Every structure is written in C-alpha cells, then in structure tokens.
Amino acid sequence: MTENTIRIDDLGAPQLTPIQRQAIAAAPPVHMQEESVLAAARQATGLSDFGAGDFRERLCIWLLSFDEDRGLGPLGRAGLFNDAVRYASNRLLLEDLLKCNPDIAEVVIDRPIIIAGLPRSGTTNLVNILAADQRLRSMPLWEAMQPIPAPGQAAAGAGEDPRFTTTKAVWSAFESLLPLMPAMHEMAPDHVHEDIELQALDFSTYLPEWLSRPYRWREYYYAHDQTPHYAYGKKVLQALTWQRGPSRWVMKSPPHMENLVPLQTTYPDATYVITHRDPLAVLQSAMTMIAYGDRLRRTHIDLKELADYWIARIERLLLACVRDRERLPEAQTIDVLFHEYMADQSSTVEKIYAMAGLELDSGAARSMQRYLRANPRGKHGKVRYDLAGDFGIDVAALRERFAFYYSRFPVEKEAL
Template sequence: MSETIRIADLRNPVLTEVQQAMMSYAEANPVELTVDAVLAAAKAASGLDDFGPEDFKERLAVWLDTIDSDPNRTPYTRMLLFNLCLKYATGRLRLQALLTRHPEIHDIELEPPVIVTGLPRTGTTNLVNMLAADTRFRSMPLWEADEPVPVLGDGPGLDGVDPRYKRCAEGWQVFQGYNPYLAAWHPMNPDHIDEDMSLMQLDFSSYYLESLMQTAPQWRDYYLEHDQTPHYRYLRTALQALTWFRGPRRWVLKCPQHLENLGPLRSAFPDATVVITHRDPVGVVQSFATMMAFTGRMGFKNPDFDGIFTYWADLVDRMLRAGIRDAPLVPDKQRVDVYFDKYMADPMGTVARVYDTAGIELTDEAREQIQAYVASHPRNKHGVMTYDLREDFGVEPAQLRERYRFYLDVHPVAAEVK
C-alpha cells in the first residue's frame, strides 16, 4: 500500500539540514546574472564559441533579469538559474558544433510523431512513458534531455554506461536531497522520459522558467507576446540531431506547453498525431500550486503563498483557453482527446485509440512491452500526495471550479476535488 504524504509545514516552512546547507552555500558563493557571465562560462566549459543565431541572447537576458531584478529572490534561486542557463548555453554550443560538422543532419526525415500534451498533472507523463515502452518509438530519457549532445570523445566507460547517464543519476540524488517529495510529484530518474521542452530551452524559450521559479511574470509577458514557431522549428532540428545519433525516426514526445502552442506545434510537425489529456482543473491547480509553494520556501526570502496560488490558477486558465481556441487547428483525424478517469480505468484501451489514430499497428510485442512497463511502474509507487485547498490556500473547490466553466462545458471531466 502506498504511503500517504501530507506537507504539514507548507505555510510555515522548516528547512531541512540539506536545504539549509544549500542556502548557505549559495549565499557564500554569489553569482552574476548577466548574459556575458553565462556565455563566458559556457565557452570555458565547452571550449566552443559558436552559438549559432544570436537572437537567443535577448531571451536569455529576460530570463536573467526576471530574477536579478527581484530583491525577494534568494541567493539559492540566483545560483540555480545561473547553473541552468549555463547548462543550456553549453548544450546550445555543442548542438551548433554538431550541426556544423554534420550539415546532413538537416536532411534527416522524421516519421510522423505522436505528441502528448495537456495540463500538468493530467496523465501526460504516465501516458508518454507507456508509449515509449514500445521500442519502435524514439523517445528522450532524462539523461539525454539533460545533455542532448555528448562531449566530443566522451564515450561510454568500461561498464558500457554513458557518462551522461551517470551524471544524471547523481543529479537525481541531489534533487531528492532538497525536495523529498519530488519522486512522488514527478520522478526524475535517468530513464524517465522527459519533456521535449528541454530541447527548446537551448533556444531559451518555453514556459519552463515559470515552473522553475514558482512565478515569472516578466518572462511570462515576454513569452506570450512572441510567436513560438521559430522555437518549435529549433526543436525539430534538435530532434533530427538526436535521431542522427540513434533511431528510430518516429518520435513520441510530450510537454504541457504545447497546449497553448498548437499552432506553432502544427507548423513544425504538421503530420503529428496530437494527444490531449483532460482532467479536473481544480485538482491540477491544487497539486501544482502546492508544489510551487513548497519549492518557494527556498526560492523566496519571504514567500507569497497566495500569490503563487493565484499565478498558477491564472496559468491554468490561460492554457485551457488557448487549448480550446486552437484545438480546431489539429484535424480530427490527427487528434485524440483522453479523459483521465477513462484512461485510468482502461489504460490499454487509451493506448489502442492512440495507435489507431496514428495508423500504427499495436502488435503483440508492443503490448507486452507496454504492459511490462506498467507492471514495473505501479501508480503512486513513491507515495500519494494529499492536498487541502481550504486549509492551505483558503479556497473553496466549487468556487474555483466555476472559474473554469468555459472549459468544463466543452470537456465535462469528472470532479476530483470536492
């Protein structure tokens, strides 16, 4: 039976020893949140200097200023952002170097992908991992998403394990040290299939900064004011590069942000089968706002828990409206709507619908691979998080649900939070 987990100190946080140590280390080692500092560090780390098209610098500057201009941010948050920007800038350098060495990558033909999207916490992760168990699909595990292009000459060791895998495994242990609930919320072990948004982060454009930093209004406004089509084309090029390393050529992908970017997604992948998941939005807000409030204990000097809740209630609103507005951009014959309760009741039936829409045979071997994954990854194996909207945020579920009536009238999902 799964352990029941409840965060007892959400509004009055008590930092663990590990969290305190990380906060102290960051305070003793301040970072400079400037484009020049990040790019200089990336060049030094990689030995490369060609970033490709330089328009990304403007977006990187907004990322950095979003945090640098906020006096309520902790040194830990500043260090976290610098290190992530360094990782993405270094990854961009390596990808650009690979494309320069092998321009034939641009000519690789990708087969029609299957792309899963929907609000966070609606089953997208579980579904994409089930599909990825079918070895006829190409997917992107976290260890590869973290470092898409290996260091030139940095091959597997004597044990045959890619060093990127080992680094990712070490990082997963560190993450669990400062967030003991992470495995229950969103497993990030090296084999876990990651969001393709990771590749767009090399181009410094995605909604990722909002989830990473609990709130990011400055970046949000910039992001929403700009067409994301170029960044989806960057994603396609990055997928071609990963396919050059190893096949097959039919990808299974997933990311919640596609829900509000169905137009750009269709521009880059016009032949994709798009799977859209649906679940009670009240439960989504409850879960994500709680997670953001918890991580906010290290992100802010004085966390505004109600502000975090409002931000994520707004974000869910905007994604649902965009998804309803743009759903007609995806032809009916290429779209699958998945309702969470029906999916949980019959996972293989949902998978069969996806395969049928994509025109892929669900072979006996594929069924066995998917069922083996399900058997080895039982739901809630890391514990069941419990929430309380009323106690933690002073919000009545029924009142919040009315805010999303525009969505529920189109997609009458089962109410999960009473």
C-alpha cells in the same frame, strides 16, 4: 491517514532540515548577466559559436526577470543561473554538431506521436507507457539534460553514457534534499522527459516559471509567436535522431496546449494526443509541488502569490487550447479524458495506436505491461492535497472561472 499517505503541512512556513540549510548556505552568489552565462558556457564546452544571435534578447529577459524576483534565495538564483549556462552550453554543442554534419538537416522526423496536456494530467504516465515500445524514439531525462555529448564523451549506447551517470548523481542529490518530490512527480534519469527542453536551447520556454515568478518573461513569452522556437527544437530532435534512431518519436509537453498551431506547423504529420483533467485537481497538485520545492529556492513563500500566478497560467493554457483545438486535423487528433484513461489505460493506448497507424504488437504490449508493473500509481506514496486550506482558494468560484473549459471538454470534476 494510511501509512503511505503524505501530508505536507509546512508549505507556507517550511521547517528546513539540516541538509537543506547546508545546501542553501553553500549556494554561490551569481550575477544575472548575459556575458556571465555565455562565458561560463564557452568555458564548459570549449566552443564559441552560438548560431543565430536572436536568443540573446530572450536570455537577457530571463536574467532580468530573475533579478526582479525579490523572493528568490541564493540557491534559487544559483539554480536558475546554472540552468541558463546548461542551455547555452547545449546550444553550443548543437551548433557545433550541425556545422560539422550538415546532413542532419535532412533527417526526417517520421509521424511523431505528440502528447499535449496540463501538467499533472497523466501525460508523464502516458508518454512513458508509449515509450516502452522500442519502435518509438523518446528522450529520457539524462538525454534532455544534455542532448549532445561534449567532445570526448562517449556517444549514447557505448556502455553507460556519461550523461546518464551525471544525471543519476544530480537527481540523487536533488531527491535527498526534497525526499517527498518523487511522490508528486518522479524524475528518474531513464524516464521520458518533456520535449520542452528542446525550446529551452533557444531560450523560449515556460520552464523558468516553475522555478521562479518571472513576470517580465511570462509577458514576453505571451507576446511572441513560438513557431520559430518550435522549429529550433526540431533541429535538436533531428540531431538526436541522427545520433540514435529510430526516427519515429513519442514526446510530450504541457505548453503544447497553448501552442497547438506552432506544434502543427512544425510537425504536420503528427498524431496529437491531448489529455484533459479537472483543472482544480491539476492546480492543487502542481502548486503543492512548486511550493514544496520553493523551500529551497525562496527566502519567503507567498502562497497567495503562487496561487494567483498558476491559476492565471493554467487558465491561459486552457483558453488557448479551447481556442485552437479545432485547428488540428480531426483524423490526427485524439482527446483523452483523465478519468477514462485511469479507468482503462489499455483502451486509450489502443486508440492512439489505431490513429497513428501503428500496430500494437505483442512485444510492445509486454513492454508496456512491464513498465506499468514497475511503476504503479502511488509507488512513492500518495500526497494528500488541500487546495482551500493550503492556498485559501474559493473552490466554487474557481470552478466557475474554468466554466469555459468544463463546457468544452467533459472532464470529471474531482473531489478535492
């Protein structure tokens, strides 16, 4: 094994470090109750108007799903509760801003470039490359964590935004607890984050699925059209644009793959970029990352349950993509194969810019190259995965299960 290769060999029976044990022991007990979440959000913001009340049903299902997940430990429960409070607080701040500034509703989101693709399929790399072009607006992690400044906080651009300072401290603590996480998925405060956070303010997102096994929520999410929640997310985008331009966005999120129609309904003039990768390579990376984080969140790690959950989840994403891909306008849509993208990133970027009607000028090209030089693949080490050994997966049978996707998109089957 080379010096920068990482092998995590305790996924199912983690050997916790002293700092991890301390963090778990320090987690406060929480009550997964709607009013507990909303009261905490009111106290945090000093506000009380959450806007339309339909979100409460979804919040209640989130919380019930967390209670039903018996494998969650104290730190996992506290983290999910705190996320719900953060989303509710962000919603209060947004609704207050919209009420005080009704002109935000008139802000135009101009021909955004929107990346859809499986997690671990190159979307993070691609969106950060495109976001290096300062003519495009993007949402860094610090802004995704709290899109609207609280009363008294400095607005973005006035020195170091307090939200950036807070996110930097939170993520530094997170990485001290899970030091191998950046090798799988770096979450630097100033790197672009997923716009999935926009729908989270309306409590309709698959984010809880990364942190728990919320079966009840998953089935509720499947059963409901996400168009209203994409519309709510667009209000957040308008508020962000009103705070700080420009108005042409680049953004990305994996759940767009199962919501291509709501996406196109909400942003009809967008350029849609869909990345495609061997789903088995995606699964071994995503499941290893989730299992590694679960050592903090769960009292017992059932790798088979994790595999069953995420194989079905990725299958659902891909079935929906195959079903709805042709409903997107061809003149606005480009499919990006992972192996071709990694072999020639510049060519992919040029094709996206051509489709978006945007000139790839020398300034943008230099900014993109600076990002690439500062963030080479494997910057934090390369994790060696073992889909069959770690998760007991029959690789041949799983490839057959995803035959519908391989036959539709010519992704390269990767060595596992």
